[in-house]
Amino acid sequence: MRTKSIQNIVNFEVKPINPIAPYLGGKRLLAKTIIPLIDKIPHNIYCEPFIGMGGIFFRRTKKPKCEAVNDINSEIVNMFRMVERFPDYLADMLRFKICSRAEFKRMLATPPLLLTELERAVRYLYIQKNAFGGKTFSQVFGVALERTRFDSERIIPQIHMLHKRLAGVYVECLPYQEFIKRYDRPDTLFYLDPPYWGCESFYGKDFFSRADFGELAKLLKGIKGKFIMSINDVPEIRAIFKGFHQKEVNTRYTAGTQSGKKAAELLIGNIDLSLL
Ligand SMILES: C[S@@+](CC[C@H](N)C(=O)[O-])C[C@H]1O[C@@H](n2cnc3c(N)ncnc32)[C@H](O)[C@@H]1O
Structure with a gap:
């Protein structure tokens, strides 16, 4: 079934599913906050440069005409390719x-x-x-x-x-910079979930470094599309991304526990998130 918004953006309804495996930094608890925000931003192309197990992507209930996901970890991308093929x-x-x-x-x-x-x-x-x-x-x-x-x-x-x-989703295995440049259009929405500040090497030693936060901020400054990023709320991140809108949210980190530890998370974007 199709739903049309006032901006003539076409969305298709899609059945939400749970990620196929648990993942450090997976967005189970934040999904309830982030997905409604994503749904309110008009877009024809939805992209995730840091997909991991897809804690947001797979829980969405709407999808636009074009979707693309990416991760630098070739084992993840190979797994998705085998599931697809x-x-x-x-x-x-x-x-x-x-x-x-x-x-x-x-x-x-x-x-x-x-x-x-x-x-x-x-x-x-x-x-x-x-x-x-x-x-x-x-x-x-x-x-x-x-x-x-x-x-x-x-x-x-x-x-x-x-x-x-x-089905019909582009699955890429590129460094985030290349992926963002390839898919950036005025009607693209990027949801970014990079490694947290202080946890840069948790997903592989050479994939992401502290310097990447500055590089990401510079890259996002120049994009034609819109973006929302979720990241841990630390002063260094606030400073690096100070040119963007920032909104605090509370969540729990649940690695290996039932209830988890209370944590402050920051949403950053090039649209005013408080207006959504
Ligand atoms: C915080 S996790 C994403 C978790 C995901 N949102 C989920 O719910 O499962 C960050 C991901 O970024 C990927 N990554 C790290 N460095 C990258 C880079 N330079 N380019 C693209 N992906 C990268 C990691 O392999 C990891 O899967």
């Missing part, structure tokens, strides 16, 4: 896997370069599903006593839902 093979390969610490360690010790693309996707999903707190580095096997983290009965339907949702 070979969901049944992937499901078959996961069907008989049990939830096992020994298997988790074996997978962690296997270099992805020795594997086929499908095996790499299986490895990525198995590790990320079982990793304590959705951690992306120094991963250890997490035991959840209420229910196992990896259950083939649950992951197979998730693969099929993800396959459906990814």
Whole structure:
């Protein structure tokens, strides 16, 4: 079904789904705040330069004509590609896997370069599903006593839902600068969720550095489209992005806990977020 806003922007309704695996910095709690803001900003092209497991992207209930997601981590992008292209093979390969610490360690010790693309996707999903707190580095096997983290009965339907949702979405594996430049148009909306200040290396040693915040601010100053970014609220970030609108929100960081620790998060954008 189609819905039209007064700006002649076309949106399609879409079924929200949960991300396929937990992820450090995933936006489960902030999604309720961020998604309604995104929906209020007219756009024909929706882009996420730092997709991770897609904590915002997959929970949206509306989509525009064009969507593009990106991550520099080629294991993530390969996993999405395999879900898009070979969901049944992937499901078959996961069907008989049990939830096992020994298997988790074996997978962690296997270099992805020795594997086929499908095996790499299986490895990525198995590790990320079982990793304590959705951690992306120094991963250890997490035991959840209420229910196992990896259950083939649950992951197979998730693969099929993800396959459906990814239809028609561009999936890129570029440094964020290149991705933003390629997709920037006057009717583009970027939602950015970069690594947090102080956690720059959590997603890979050479992907993102402290200097990238300044580079990002400079790049975003010159774009034709609109953007919203979520980031931890620290004085250094406020200073680097002082030329933009800033709005505080409260959330909880939940890595490995039920209730989480209260945390201040900042939304930054080139539109007045308080008016939305
Ligand atoms: C905070 S996480 C995003 C979490 C995501 N919003 C979610 O809900 O799962 C940041 C992501 O940025 C990616 N990343 C880090 N440096 C990057 C770079 N230079 N270009 C593109 N992506 C990068 C990481 O691999 C990681 O997946």
